[in-house]
Amino acid sequence: MKFETLRVQGLRCLGDVRVSLDAGINVFVGANGAGKTSVLEAAFLLSHARSFRSGAKEALLQRNAASLSVFAELRHADDRLSRLGLGKEGSRWDARVDSEKVPVGRLVRECAVVCFEPGSHALIAGAADERRRYLDWGVFHVEHAFLGAWRRYQRALKQRNSLLRSGDSIPEALFLPWEAELAQSGEEIDQQRQDYLSLLRPKLIGAVAGLLPELGAVELRYRRGWSDDVTLAEQLRMQRGRDLARGHTTHGVHRADWSIAFEHAPLREHLSRGQEKLTALACLMAQALLYAELRGEWPVMCLDDLASELDLPHQQAVVGQLRSAGAQVLLTGTELPLALQGPGARVFHVEQGRLVPLL
Ligand SMILES: Nc1ncnc2c1ncn2[C@@H]1O[C@H](COP(=O)(O)OP(=O)(O)O)[C@@H](O)[C@H]1O
Ligand SMILES: [Mg+2]
Structure with missing residues:
Protein backbone atom coordinates (compact mmCIF):
# COMPACT_ATOMS: atom_id res chain seq x y z
CA MET A 1 0.00 0.00 0.00
CA VAL A 113 2.58 1.56 8.71
CA VAL A 114 5.72 0.07 10.24
CA CYS A 115 8.17 2.50 11.80
CA PHE A 116 11.80 2.10 12.83
CA GLU A 117 12.86 5.09 14.90
CA PRO A 118 15.35 6.05 17.63
CA GLY A 119 13.04 4.62 20.33
CA SER A 120 12.67 1.23 18.60
CA HIS A 121 15.37 -0.45 20.69
CA ALA A 122 12.74 -0.46 23.48
CA LEU A 123 11.21 -3.40 21.63
CA ILE A 124 14.22 -5.41 22.79
CA ALA A 125 15.43 -3.56 25.89
CA GLY A 126 12.20 -2.02 27.19
CA ALA A 127 9.20 -3.28 29.12
CA ALA A 128 7.09 -6.28 28.08
CA ASP A 129 4.08 -4.17 27.05
CA GLU A 130 6.13 -2.82 24.11
CA ARG A 131 6.67 -6.40 22.90
CA ARG A 132 3.02 -7.36 23.45
CA ARG A 133 1.95 -4.35 21.42
CA TYR A 134 4.21 -5.45 18.58
CA LEU A 135 2.89 -9.00 18.74
CA ASP A 136 -0.75 -7.92 18.94
CA TRP A 137 -0.39 -5.52 16.01
CA GLY A 138 0.63 -8.49 13.89
CA VAL A 139 -2.14 -10.73 15.21
CA PHE A 140 -4.74 -7.97 14.76
CA HIS A 141 -3.94 -7.69 11.05
CA VAL A 142 -4.22 -11.40 10.31
CA GLU A 143 -6.90 -12.55 12.73
CA HIS A 144 -10.23 -10.75 12.62
CA ALA A 145 -11.51 -12.31 15.84
CA PHE A 146 -8.57 -10.95 17.83
CA LEU A 147 -9.96 -7.48 18.57
CA GLY A 148 -13.21 -8.85 20.02
CA ALA A 149 -11.39 -11.34 22.25
CA TRP A 150 -8.95 -8.67 23.37
CA ARG A 151 -11.75 -6.29 24.33
CA ARG A 152 -13.62 -8.99 26.26
CA TYR A 153 -10.42 -9.85 28.08
CA GLN A 154 -9.67 -6.22 29.01
CA ARG A 155 -13.18 -5.70 30.32
CA ALA A 156 -13.11 -8.85 32.46
CA LEU A 157 -9.61 -8.00 33.73
CA LYS A 158 -10.81 -4.60 34.88
CA GLN A 159 -13.77 -6.14 36.68
CA ARG A 160 -11.69 -8.81 38.41
CA ASN A 161 -9.09 -6.24 39.45
CA SER A 162 -11.70 -3.99 40.97
CA LEU A 163 -13.12 -6.95 42.94
CA LEU A 164 -9.60 -7.78 44.13
CA ARG A 165 -9.20 -4.26 45.41
CA SER A 166 -12.50 -4.11 47.22
CA GLY A 167 -11.44 -6.26 50.21
CA ASP A 168 -11.28 -9.96 51.04
CA SER A 169 -14.86 -10.58 52.08
CA ILE A 170 -16.04 -10.77 48.44
CA PRO A 171 -18.00 -13.99 47.78
CA GLU A 172 -16.41 -16.39 45.31
CA ALA A 173 -19.52 -16.29 43.15
CA LEU A 174 -18.72 -12.72 42.13
CA PHE A 175 -15.34 -13.78 40.72
CA LEU A 176 -16.59 -16.74 38.74
CA PRO A 177 -18.16 -15.03 35.70
CA TRP A 178 -15.15 -12.71 35.20
CA GLU A 179 -12.69 -15.55 35.61
CA ALA A 180 -14.65 -17.63 33.12
CA GLU A 181 -14.54 -14.73 30.64
CA LEU A 182 -10.82 -14.14 31.24
CA ALA A 183 -10.09 -17.83 30.77
CA GLN A 184 -12.13 -18.13 27.60
CA SER A 185 -10.92 -14.98 25.84
CA GLY A 186 -7.40 -15.40 27.25
CA GLU A 187 -6.99 -18.93 25.86
CA GLU A 188 -8.25 -17.62 22.52
CA ILE A 189 -5.76 -14.72 22.48
CA ASP A 190 -2.90 -17.01 23.49
CA GLN A 191 -3.72 -19.43 20.68
CA GLN A 192 -3.88 -16.59 18.14
CA ARG A 193 -0.55 -15.22 19.36
CA GLN A 194 1.06 -18.66 19.13
CA ASP A 195 -0.31 -19.21 15.62
CA TYR A 196 1.03 -15.82 14.56
CA LEU A 197 4.45 -16.45 16.12
CA SER A 198 4.80 -19.73 14.32
CA LEU A 199 4.33 -17.87 11.03
CA LEU A 200 6.64 -15.06 12.14
CA ARG A 201 9.41 -17.25 13.57
CA PRO A 202 11.12 -18.22 10.28
CA LYS A 203 10.94 -14.63 8.98
CA LEU A 204 12.37 -13.29 12.19
CA ILE A 205 15.19 -15.80 12.34
CA GLY A 206 16.04 -14.99 8.71
CA ALA A 207 15.97 -11.22 9.26
CA VAL A 208 18.01 -11.33 12.45
CA ALA A 209 20.57 -13.66 10.91
CA GLY A 210 20.85 -11.32 7.91
CA LEU A 211 21.50 -8.21 10.01
CA LEU A 212 23.52 -9.76 12.87
CA PRO A 213 25.25 -12.86 11.47
CA GLU A 214 28.08 -12.52 14.01
CA LEU A 215 25.78 -13.45 16.91
CA GLY A 216 25.16 -16.99 15.70
CA ALA A 217 21.96 -19.00 15.85
CA VAL A 218 18.78 -17.23 16.95
CA GLU A 219 15.90 -18.48 19.06
CA LEU A 220 12.51 -16.85 19.63
CA ARG A 221 10.95 -17.61 23.01
CA TYR A 222 7.37 -16.96 24.03
CA ARG A 223 5.90 -16.92 27.53
CA ARG A 224 2.13 -16.94 27.54
CA GLY A 225 1.70 -15.29 30.98
CA TRP A 226 0.77 -18.28 33.15
CA SER A 227 2.18 -21.73 34.01
CA ASP A 228 2.56 -24.26 31.23
CA ASP A 229 0.92 -27.11 33.10
CA VAL A 230 -2.46 -25.60 34.01
CA THR A 231 -5.33 -23.94 32.17
CA LEU A 232 -5.85 -20.21 32.66
CA ALA A 233 -9.10 -20.96 34.53
CA GLU A 234 -7.20 -23.18 36.99
CA GLN A 235 -4.43 -20.64 37.38
CA LEU A 236 -6.86 -17.82 38.17
CA ARG A 237 -8.64 -19.93 40.75
CA MET A 238 -5.39 -21.09 42.42
CA GLN A 239 -3.99 -17.59 42.40
CA ARG A 240 -7.02 -15.75 43.78
CA GLY A 241 -5.75 -15.55 47.39
CA ARG A 242 -2.38 -14.15 46.37
CA ASP A 243 -4.01 -11.80 43.84
CA LEU A 244 -6.21 -10.44 46.65
CA ALA A 245 -3.08 -9.61 48.64
CA ARG A 246 -1.52 -7.90 45.61
CA GLY A 247 -4.69 -6.12 44.51
CA HIS A 248 -4.38 -7.16 40.85
CA THR A 249 -4.42 -10.16 38.51
CA THR A 250 -0.89 -11.50 38.33
CA HIS A 251 -1.34 -14.16 35.61
CA GLY A 252 -2.90 -14.11 32.18
CA VAL A 253 -2.28 -12.97 28.60
CA HIS A 254 -1.70 -9.42 29.84
CA ARG A 255 1.55 -10.78 31.32
CA ALA A 256 2.79 -12.53 28.17
CA ASP A 257 6.21 -11.74 26.74
CA TRP A 258 8.63 -12.92 24.10
CA SER A 259 12.36 -12.58 23.63
CA ILE A 260 15.12 -13.28 21.19
CA ALA A 261 18.17 -15.20 22.33
CA PHE A 262 21.37 -15.47 20.33
CA GLU A 263 23.88 -18.28 20.52
CA HIS A 264 26.65 -15.76 21.31
CA ALA A 265 24.46 -13.39 23.35
CA PRO A 266 22.00 -15.52 25.31
CA LEU A 267 20.86 -12.65 27.55
CA ARG A 268 19.56 -9.37 26.27
CA GLU A 269 22.07 -7.61 28.54
CA HIS A 270 24.77 -9.07 26.29
CA LEU A 271 23.69 -6.89 23.39
CA SER A 272 25.18 -3.46 22.70
CA ARG A 273 22.78 -0.59 22.06
CA GLY A 274 23.61 -0.88 18.34
CA GLN A 275 22.81 -4.61 18.38
CA GLU A 276 19.53 -3.93 20.18
CA LYS A 277 18.61 -1.49 17.42
CA LEU A 278 19.48 -3.99 14.70
CA THR A 279 17.50 -6.71 16.45
CA ALA A 280 14.51 -4.37 16.72
CA LEU A 281 14.86 -3.47 13.05
CA ALA A 282 14.96 -7.17 12.14
CA CYS A 283 11.73 -7.71 14.13
CA LEU A 284 10.01 -4.87 12.28
CA MET A 285 11.25 -6.03 8.87
CA ALA A 286 10.12 -9.59 9.61
CA GLN A 287 6.68 -8.38 10.64
CA ALA A 288 6.36 -6.27 7.51
CA LEU A 289 7.49 -9.16 5.32
CA LEU A 290 4.94 -11.50 6.89
CA TYR A 291 2.22 -8.87 6.47
CA ALA A 292 3.17 -8.56 2.80
CA GLU A 293 3.01 -12.31 2.31
CA LEU A 294 -0.34 -12.74 4.04
CA ARG A 295 -2.03 -9.58 2.76
CA GLY A 296 -0.46 -9.26 -0.68
CA GLU A 297 0.98 -5.78 -0.12
CA TRP A 298 3.78 -4.22 1.90
N1 LIG B 1 2.37 20.47 20.45
C1 LIG B 1 3.28 21.17 19.77
N2 LIG B 1 2.95 22.38 19.24
C2 LIG B 1 3.86 23.10 18.54
N3 LIG B 1 5.11 22.67 18.30
C3 LIG B 1 5.48 21.49 18.80
C4 LIG B 1 4.60 20.67 19.57
N4 LIG B 1 5.24 19.55 19.94
C5 LIG B 1 6.47 19.66 19.42
N5 LIG B 1 6.63 20.82 18.75
C6 LIG B 1 7.80 21.30 18.00
O1 LIG B 1 7.73 20.68 16.75
C7 LIG B 1 9.02 20.30 16.36
C8 LIG B 1 8.94 18.79 16.29
O2 LIG B 1 9.80 18.45 15.42
P1 LIG B 1 10.18 16.98 15.03
O3 LIG B 1 9.19 16.49 14.07
O4 LIG B 1 10.53 16.18 16.20
O5 LIG B 1 11.48 17.46 14.31
P2 LIG B 1 12.68 16.72 13.61
O6 LIG B 1 12.31 15.31 13.51
O7 LIG B 1 12.80 17.42 12.29
O8 LIG B 1 13.86 16.96 14.49
C9 LIG B 1 9.99 20.77 17.40
O9 LIG B 1 10.54 22.00 17.00
C10 LIG B 1 9.11 20.92 18.61
O10 LIG B 1 9.57 21.93 19.47
MG1 LIG C 1 13.30 13.70 14.36
Whole structure:
Protein backbone atom coordinates (compact mmCIF):
# COMPACT_ATOMS: atom_id res chain seq x y z
CA MET A 1 0.00 0.00 0.00
CA LYS A 2 1.17 3.48 -0.76
CA PHE A 3 0.22 6.93 0.39
CA GLU A 4 -0.42 9.07 -2.67
CA THR A 5 -1.10 12.21 -0.68
CA LEU A 6 -0.85 13.17 2.93
CA ARG A 7 -2.33 16.26 4.54
CA VAL A 8 -1.52 17.19 8.12
CA GLN A 9 -3.05 20.04 10.08
CA GLY A 10 -2.30 21.13 13.64
CA LEU A 11 0.12 18.32 14.49
CA ARG A 12 3.10 19.62 16.55
CA CYS A 13 4.89 22.19 14.36
CA LEU A 14 2.97 21.18 11.20
CA GLY A 15 0.31 23.86 10.81
CA ASP A 16 -0.98 22.83 7.41
CA VAL A 17 1.11 20.60 5.20
CA ARG A 18 0.08 18.85 2.01
CA VAL A 19 2.36 16.47 0.22
CA SER A 20 2.23 14.19 -2.84
CA LEU A 21 4.35 11.17 -2.16
CA ASP A 22 6.36 8.98 -4.47
CA ALA A 23 5.37 5.31 -4.64
CA GLY A 24 8.98 4.40 -3.80
CA ILE A 25 11.39 6.23 -1.54
CA ASN A 26 10.62 9.61 0.01
CA VAL A 27 13.25 11.42 2.04
CA PHE A 28 12.52 14.29 4.44
CA VAL A 29 15.63 16.33 5.10
CA GLY A 30 16.05 19.26 7.49
CA ALA A 31 17.56 20.62 10.69
CA ASN A 32 16.78 19.31 14.16
CA GLY A 33 13.31 20.33 15.23
CA ALA A 34 12.19 21.13 11.66
CA GLY A 35 9.27 18.71 11.79
CA LYS A 36 10.59 15.62 9.97
CA THR A 37 9.62 13.07 12.60
CA SER A 38 6.22 14.74 12.87
CA VAL A 39 5.52 13.84 9.22
CA LEU A 40 6.16 10.17 10.01
CA GLU A 41 4.09 10.51 13.16
CA ALA A 42 1.15 11.67 11.04
CA ALA A 43 1.37 8.59 8.82
CA PHE A 44 1.75 6.30 11.84
CA LEU A 45 -1.23 7.92 13.53
CA LEU A 46 -3.52 6.71 10.74
CA SER A 47 -2.38 3.13 11.18
CA HIS A 48 -2.18 2.96 14.98
CA ALA A 49 -4.35 5.82 16.30
CA ARG A 50 -1.42 6.70 18.56
CA SER A 51 2.10 8.04 18.19
CA PHE A 52 5.28 5.97 18.32
CA ARG A 53 6.74 8.67 20.56
CA SER A 54 6.06 8.27 24.24
CA GLY A 55 4.08 10.90 26.04
CA ALA A 56 0.53 12.05 26.11
CA LYS A 57 -1.50 12.07 22.92
CA GLU A 58 -2.48 15.66 23.81
CA ALA A 59 1.08 16.80 23.06
CA LEU A 60 0.43 16.02 19.38
CA LEU A 61 -1.97 18.93 19.07
CA GLN A 62 -0.15 22.03 17.90
CA ARG A 63 0.09 24.64 20.66
CA ASN A 64 -2.75 27.13 20.34
CA ALA A 65 -4.48 25.10 17.62
CA ALA A 66 -8.11 24.05 18.11
CA SER A 67 -7.93 20.83 16.12
CA LEU A 68 -5.61 18.26 14.64
CA SER A 69 -6.24 16.20 11.54
CA VAL A 70 -4.48 13.83 9.22
CA PHE A 71 -5.89 12.82 5.84
CA ALA A 72 -4.41 10.47 3.31
CA GLU A 73 -5.21 8.88 0.01
CA LEU A 74 -3.92 5.35 0.21
CA ARG A 75 -3.54 3.21 -2.91
CA HIS A 76 -3.76 -0.54 -2.33
CA ALA A 77 -2.00 -3.16 -4.43
CA ASP A 78 -5.35 -4.11 -6.02
CA ASP A 79 -5.62 -0.46 -7.15
CA ARG A 80 -8.36 0.39 -4.68
CA LEU A 81 -8.05 3.92 -3.28
CA SER A 82 -9.01 4.55 0.36
CA ARG A 83 -9.45 8.01 1.77
CA LEU A 84 -8.42 7.90 5.39
CA GLY A 85 -8.81 10.51 8.08
CA LEU A 86 -8.22 10.87 11.77
CA GLY A 87 -8.96 14.08 13.60
CA LYS A 88 -9.23 15.48 17.07
CA GLU A 89 -11.44 18.34 18.02
CA GLY A 90 -11.76 19.12 21.70
CA SER A 91 -11.31 15.80 23.45
CA ARG A 92 -12.96 13.73 20.69
CA TRP A 93 -11.13 11.66 18.09
CA ASP A 94 -12.96 10.92 14.84
CA ALA A 95 -11.89 8.31 12.32
CA ARG A 96 -13.06 8.32 8.72
CA VAL A 97 -12.75 5.94 5.80
CA ASP A 98 -14.03 7.21 2.45
CA SER A 99 -15.79 10.15 4.15
CA GLU A 100 -17.77 7.87 6.41
CA LYS A 101 -17.33 8.03 10.17
CA VAL A 102 -16.02 4.67 11.39
CA PRO A 103 -14.76 3.09 14.61
CA VAL A 104 -11.02 3.61 15.04
CA GLY A 105 -10.46 -0.15 14.71
CA ARG A 106 -11.83 -0.01 11.16
CA LEU A 107 -9.42 2.79 10.18
CA VAL A 108 -6.47 1.01 11.70
CA ARG A 109 -7.33 -2.20 9.88
CA GLU A 110 -7.30 -0.36 6.55
CA CYS A 111 -3.81 0.99 6.85
CA ALA A 112 -0.48 -0.53 7.90
CA VAL A 113 2.58 1.56 8.71
CA VAL A 114 5.72 0.07 10.24
CA CYS A 115 8.17 2.50 11.80
CA PHE A 116 11.80 2.10 12.83
CA GLU A 117 12.86 5.09 14.90
CA PRO A 118 15.35 6.05 17.63
CA GLY A 119 13.04 4.62 20.33
CA SER A 120 12.67 1.23 18.60
CA HIS A 121 15.37 -0.45 20.69
CA ALA A 122 12.74 -0.46 23.48
CA LEU A 123 11.21 -3.40 21.63
CA ILE A 124 14.22 -5.41 22.79
CA ALA A 125 15.43 -3.56 25.89
CA GLY A 126 12.20 -2.02 27.19
CA ALA A 127 9.20 -3.28 29.12
CA ALA A 128 7.09 -6.28 28.08
CA ASP A 129 4.08 -4.17 27.05
CA GLU A 130 6.13 -2.82 24.11
CA ARG A 131 6.67 -6.40 22.90
CA ARG A 132 3.02 -7.36 23.45
CA ARG A 133 1.95 -4.35 21.42
CA TYR A 134 4.21 -5.45 18.58
CA LEU A 135 2.89 -9.00 18.74
CA ASP A 136 -0.75 -7.92 18.94
CA TRP A 137 -0.39 -5.52 16.01
CA GLY A 138 0.63 -8.49 13.89
CA VAL A 139 -2.14 -10.73 15.21
CA PHE A 140 -4.74 -7.97 14.76
CA HIS A 141 -3.94 -7.69 11.05
CA VAL A 142 -4.22 -11.40 10.31
CA GLU A 143 -6.90 -12.55 12.73
CA HIS A 144 -10.23 -10.75 12.62
CA ALA A 145 -11.51 -12.31 15.84
CA PHE A 146 -8.57 -10.95 17.83
CA LEU A 147 -9.96 -7.48 18.57
CA GLY A 148 -13.21 -8.85 20.02
CA ALA A 149 -11.39 -11.34 22.25
CA TRP A 150 -8.95 -8.67 23.37
CA ARG A 151 -11.75 -6.29 24.33
CA ARG A 152 -13.62 -8.99 26.26
CA TYR A 153 -10.42 -9.85 28.08
CA GLN A 154 -9.67 -6.22 29.01
CA ARG A 155 -13.18 -5.70 30.32
CA ALA A 156 -13.11 -8.85 32.46
CA LEU A 157 -9.61 -8.00 33.73
CA LYS A 158 -10.81 -4.60 34.88
CA GLN A 159 -13.77 -6.14 36.68
CA ARG A 160 -11.69 -8.81 38.41
CA ASN A 161 -9.09 -6.24 39.45
CA SER A 162 -11.70 -3.99 40.97
CA LEU A 163 -13.12 -6.95 42.94
CA LEU A 164 -9.60 -7.78 44.13
CA ARG A 165 -9.20 -4.26 45.41
CA SER A 166 -12.50 -4.11 47.22
CA GLY A 167 -11.44 -6.26 50.21
CA ASP A 168 -11.28 -9.96 51.04
CA SER A 169 -14.86 -10.58 52.08
CA ILE A 170 -16.04 -10.77 48.44
CA PRO A 171 -18.00 -13.99 47.78
CA GLU A 172 -16.41 -16.39 45.31
CA ALA A 173 -19.52 -16.29 43.15
CA LEU A 174 -18.72 -12.72 42.13
CA PHE A 175 -15.34 -13.78 40.72
CA LEU A 176 -16.59 -16.74 38.74
CA PRO A 177 -18.16 -15.03 35.70
CA TRP A 178 -15.15 -12.71 35.20
CA GLU A 179 -12.69 -15.55 35.61
CA ALA A 180 -14.65 -17.63 33.12
CA GLU A 181 -14.54 -14.73 30.64
CA LEU A 182 -10.82 -14.14 31.24
CA ALA A 183 -10.09 -17.83 30.77
CA GLN A 184 -12.13 -18.13 27.60
CA SER A 185 -10.92 -14.98 25.84
CA GLY A 186 -7.40 -15.40 27.25
CA GLU A 187 -6.99 -18.93 25.86
CA GLU A 188 -8.25 -17.62 22.52
CA ILE A 189 -5.76 -14.72 22.48
CA ASP A 190 -2.90 -17.01 23.49
CA GLN A 191 -3.72 -19.43 20.68
CA GLN A 192 -3.88 -16.59 18.14
CA ARG A 193 -0.55 -15.22 19.36
CA GLN A 194 1.06 -18.66 19.13
CA ASP A 195 -0.31 -19.21 15.62
CA TYR A 196 1.03 -15.82 14.56
CA LEU A 197 4.45 -16.45 16.12
CA SER A 198 4.80 -19.73 14.32
CA LEU A 199 4.33 -17.87 11.03
CA LEU A 200 6.64 -15.06 12.14
CA ARG A 201 9.41 -17.25 13.57
CA PRO A 202 11.12 -18.22 10.28
CA LYS A 203 10.94 -14.63 8.98
CA LEU A 204 12.37 -13.29 12.19
CA ILE A 205 15.19 -15.80 12.34
CA GLY A 206 16.04 -14.99 8.71
CA ALA A 207 15.97 -11.22 9.26
CA VAL A 208 18.01 -11.33 12.45
CA ALA A 209 20.57 -13.66 10.91
CA GLY A 210 20.85 -11.32 7.91
CA LEU A 211 21.50 -8.21 10.01
CA LEU A 212 23.52 -9.76 12.87
CA PRO A 213 25.25 -12.86 11.47
CA GLU A 214 28.08 -12.52 14.01
CA LEU A 215 25.78 -13.45 16.91
CA GLY A 216 25.16 -16.99 15.70
CA ALA A 217 21.96 -19.00 15.85
CA VAL A 218 18.78 -17.23 16.95
CA GLU A 219 15.90 -18.48 19.06
CA LEU A 220 12.51 -16.85 19.63
CA ARG A 221 10.95 -17.61 23.01
CA TYR A 222 7.37 -16.96 24.03
CA ARG A 223 5.90 -16.92 27.53
CA ARG A 224 2.13 -16.94 27.54
CA GLY A 225 1.70 -15.29 30.98
CA TRP A 226 0.77 -18.28 33.15
CA SER A 227 2.18 -21.73 34.01
CA ASP A 228 2.56 -24.26 31.23
CA ASP A 229 0.92 -27.11 33.10
CA VAL A 230 -2.46 -25.60 34.01
CA THR A 231 -5.33 -23.94 32.17
CA LEU A 232 -5.85 -20.21 32.66
CA ALA A 233 -9.10 -20.96 34.53
CA GLU A 234 -7.20 -23.18 36.99
CA GLN A 235 -4.43 -20.64 37.38
CA LEU A 236 -6.86 -17.82 38.17
CA ARG A 237 -8.64 -19.93 40.75
CA MET A 238 -5.39 -21.09 42.42
CA GLN A 239 -3.99 -17.59 42.40
CA ARG A 240 -7.02 -15.75 43.78
CA GLY A 241 -5.75 -15.55 47.39
CA ARG A 242 -2.38 -14.15 46.37
CA ASP A 243 -4.01 -11.80 43.84
CA LEU A 244 -6.21 -10.44 46.65
CA ALA A 245 -3.08 -9.61 48.64
CA ARG A 246 -1.52 -7.90 45.61
CA GLY A 247 -4.69 -6.12 44.51
CA HIS A 248 -4.38 -7.16 40.85
CA THR A 249 -4.42 -10.16 38.51
CA THR A 250 -0.89 -11.50 38.33
CA HIS A 251 -1.34 -14.16 35.61
CA GLY A 252 -2.90 -14.11 32.18
CA VAL A 253 -2.28 -12.97 28.60
CA HIS A 254 -1.70 -9.42 29.84
CA ARG A 255 1.55 -10.78 31.32
CA ALA A 256 2.79 -12.53 28.17
CA ASP A 257 6.21 -11.74 26.74
CA TRP A 258 8.63 -12.92 24.10
CA SER A 259 12.36 -12.58 23.63
CA ILE A 260 15.12 -13.28 21.19
CA ALA A 261 18.17 -15.20 22.33
CA PHE A 262 21.37 -15.47 20.33
CA GLU A 263 23.88 -18.28 20.52
CA HIS A 264 26.65 -15.76 21.31
CA ALA A 265 24.46 -13.39 23.35
CA PRO A 266 22.00 -15.52 25.31
CA LEU A 267 20.86 -12.65 27.55
CA ARG A 268 19.56 -9.37 26.27
CA GLU A 269 22.07 -7.61 28.54
CA HIS A 270 24.77 -9.07 26.29
CA LEU A 271 23.69 -6.89 23.39
CA SER A 272 25.18 -3.46 22.70
CA ARG A 273 22.78 -0.59 22.06
CA GLY A 274 23.61 -0.88 18.34
CA GLN A 275 22.81 -4.61 18.38
CA GLU A 276 19.53 -3.93 20.18
CA LYS A 277 18.61 -1.49 17.42
CA LEU A 278 19.48 -3.99 14.70
CA THR A 279 17.50 -6.71 16.45
CA ALA A 280 14.51 -4.37 16.72
CA LEU A 281 14.86 -3.47 13.05
CA ALA A 282 14.96 -7.17 12.14
CA CYS A 283 11.73 -7.71 14.13
CA LEU A 284 10.01 -4.87 12.28
CA MET A 285 11.25 -6.03 8.87
CA ALA A 286 10.12 -9.59 9.61
CA GLN A 287 6.68 -8.38 10.64
CA ALA A 288 6.36 -6.27 7.51
CA LEU A 289 7.49 -9.16 5.32
CA LEU A 290 4.94 -11.50 6.89
CA TYR A 291 2.22 -8.87 6.47
CA ALA A 292 3.17 -8.56 2.80
CA GLU A 293 3.01 -12.31 2.31
CA LEU A 294 -0.34 -12.74 4.04
CA ARG A 295 -2.03 -9.58 2.76
CA GLY A 296 -0.46 -9.26 -0.68
CA GLU A 297 0.98 -5.78 -0.12
CA TRP A 298 3.78 -4.22 1.90
CA PRO A 299 3.01 -1.87 4.76
CA VAL A 300 4.34 1.67 4.33
CA MET A 301 7.80 1.64 5.89
CA CYS A 302 9.02 4.63 7.95
CA LEU A 303 12.68 4.97 8.88
CA ASP A 304 13.25 7.91 11.20
CA ASP A 305 16.78 9.32 11.43
CA LEU A 306 18.12 6.31 9.57
CA ALA A 307 21.69 7.59 9.17
CA SER A 308 22.11 8.31 12.88
CA GLU A 309 20.64 4.93 13.83
CA LEU A 310 22.56 2.61 11.53
CA ASP A 311 26.02 2.38 9.99
CA LEU A 312 26.25 2.67 6.21
CA PRO A 313 26.31 -1.07 5.35
CA HIS A 314 23.16 -1.65 7.41
CA GLN A 315 21.45 1.41 5.91
CA GLN A 316 22.24 0.06 2.46
CA ALA A 317 21.02 -3.41 3.34
CA VAL A 318 17.67 -2.15 4.60
CA VAL A 319 17.06 0.40 1.87
CA GLY A 320 18.11 -2.16 -0.75
CA GLN A 321 15.71 -4.76 0.60
CA LEU A 322 12.78 -2.34 0.74
CA ARG A 323 13.54 -1.02 -2.70
CA SER A 324 13.60 -4.46 -4.25
CA ALA A 325 10.38 -5.39 -2.41
CA GLY A 326 8.75 -2.34 -3.98
CA ALA A 327 7.64 -0.96 -0.61
CA GLN A 328 6.89 2.71 -0.11
CA VAL A 329 9.42 4.24 2.24
CA LEU A 330 9.26 7.48 4.24
CA LEU A 331 12.69 8.28 5.60
CA THR A 332 14.16 11.22 7.52
CA GLY A 333 17.61 12.66 8.14
CA THR A 334 19.42 15.91 8.82
CA GLU A 335 21.10 15.32 5.46
CA LEU A 336 20.40 13.09 2.50
CA PRO A 337 21.72 9.71 3.75
CA LEU A 338 24.69 8.32 1.84
CA ALA A 339 22.73 5.14 1.21
CA LEU A 340 20.29 7.19 -0.89
CA GLN A 341 22.53 9.43 -2.89
CA GLY A 342 21.99 9.05 -6.61
CA PRO A 343 18.69 8.91 -8.46
CA GLY A 344 15.55 7.15 -7.37
CA ALA A 345 14.25 9.03 -4.31
CA ARG A 346 11.91 11.97 -3.90
CA VAL A 347 13.47 14.48 -1.52
CA PHE A 348 11.61 17.07 0.55
CA HIS A 349 13.20 19.85 2.52
CA VAL A 350 11.54 20.41 5.89
CA GLU A 351 11.92 23.80 7.51
CA GLN A 352 9.98 25.08 10.51
CA GLY A 353 7.01 22.90 9.80
CA ARG A 354 6.92 23.54 6.04
CA LEU A 355 7.70 21.04 3.29
CA VAL A 356 9.34 21.88 -0.03
CA PRO A 357 9.91 19.18 -2.67
CA LEU A 358 13.54 19.36 -3.85
CA LEU A 359 13.85 16.90 -6.71
N1 LIG B 1 2.37 20.47 20.45
C1 LIG B 1 3.28 21.17 19.77
N2 LIG B 1 2.95 22.38 19.24
C2 LIG B 1 3.86 23.10 18.54
N3 LIG B 1 5.11 22.67 18.30
C3 LIG B 1 5.48 21.49 18.80
C4 LIG B 1 4.60 20.67 19.57
N4 LIG B 1 5.24 19.55 19.94
C5 LIG B 1 6.47 19.66 19.42
N5 LIG B 1 6.63 20.82 18.75
C6 LIG B 1 7.80 21.30 18.00
O1 LIG B 1 7.73 20.68 16.75
C7 LIG B 1 9.02 20.30 16.36
C8 LIG B 1 8.94 18.79 16.29
O2 LIG B 1 9.80 18.45 15.42
P1 LIG B 1 10.18 16.98 15.03
O3 LIG B 1 9.19 16.49 14.07
O4 LIG B 1 10.53 16.18 16.20
O5 LIG B 1 11.48 17.46 14.31
P2 LIG B 1 12.68 16.72 13.61
O6 LIG B 1 12.31 15.31 13.51
O7 LIG B 1 12.80 17.42 12.29
O8 LIG B 1 13.86 16.96 14.49
C9 LIG B 1 9.99 20.77 17.40
O9 LIG B 1 10.54 22.00 17.00
C10 LIG B 1 9.11 20.92 18.61
O10 LIG B 1 9.57 21.93 19.47
MG1 LIG C 1 13.30 13.70 14.36
